[in-house]
Amino acid sequence: VSAPGPDPKLDRFRRVGELLRVALLVTVALATATLVLRGAAERIAGTATVVVLIAVPLLRTAWLARRWSRRGDLRYASVATGVLAVATVGAIAGWLS
């Protein structure tokens, strides 16, 4: 196996890790609030929980697509964009079904 070397901007993943930890704490708080609260507040917290869980992986994919595109790694930027396109088509098909 020939090794071209580790990712020179590996530190950026640390920021992603920090954001994931924040998203995790927010999700825990929102989900717990959904179980504790009642009425409109419960619905808002529950909806926000689902929105965060849906958004985080897609935003991470979009960030990777942008990052790879900027660094000239067009093959994998295209792959990431393709995943987002499939997700969009699937969502539209689901909402229309």
Next chain:
Amino acid sequence: VGDPTVILELWQLVALGAICAVIGSVGGIGGASVLVPVLLAAGMEPRAAAPLGLLTVAAGSLAAGARQLDAGLVHHRLGLTIELAASVGAVGGALVSTALPQVWLARTLAIAAIVGAVATAARSGVRNRPVGFLDAEPPGEWPGTLGGQYSLDGHVVPYQAQRVPAGMAASLVAGTVAGLSGVGGGFLKTPAMSEIMRVPARVAAATTTFTLGITASVGLLIYAGQGRVALDEGAAVVVGSLLGGLLGARVQGVLPVPVLRRVTGALLLVIAGIVLWRSR
């Protein structure tokens, strides 16, 4: 907001979500692969169980994400490459699932799980070995390639994904099965990545956990559009899954690879048995 015909109390769903998330994280198969069959066995309707399963998958993926990133175990390029095929399969499977008999879907899921178990258990030993000269390098993926390096017993071990088209084909099947049955599909993706693409088991499990979050997002978007996401029950399994996912990620980084492989294989057989029993 859907009506899940829930037969479990919320605290029971919290506990069940936690247990399934630990199992799913350790094996890299996703908590829903365990949770959905258990919910069906408990009498919940499949239409109600599937969104709860995907919420478990999404929560487990989020809980394990930061730790797996820190450890350099996630290969994003590899994950998104196979996720492209899996997502296409998942969308297609979900769209045709309403036209197929439920018993066919269940037996397809069981057969796929058995195939995954056999593939996982068939290999013994560690395939990728330390090479010495990389020991000073941090673990991570190599830019522009499907190769990388990860830490094993204090050494850095290089790896390179092989047979990518075959791996993507297997991932397409995994995605289709996931779309048909409503589970994440990690129980197929992890063995496919490990056994077909020759990626180390820990990297395969962590990368699969990353991709399962995307699969769950796509599925949840569809279920939300259909009004099938129950917020109370969903929050209960999310709380449980986040707690279980955190614990599972810690266990995943500590367990020896052969143990990880055996546990995953045994889980797949248990899942297949439950599903076959349900489809009698």
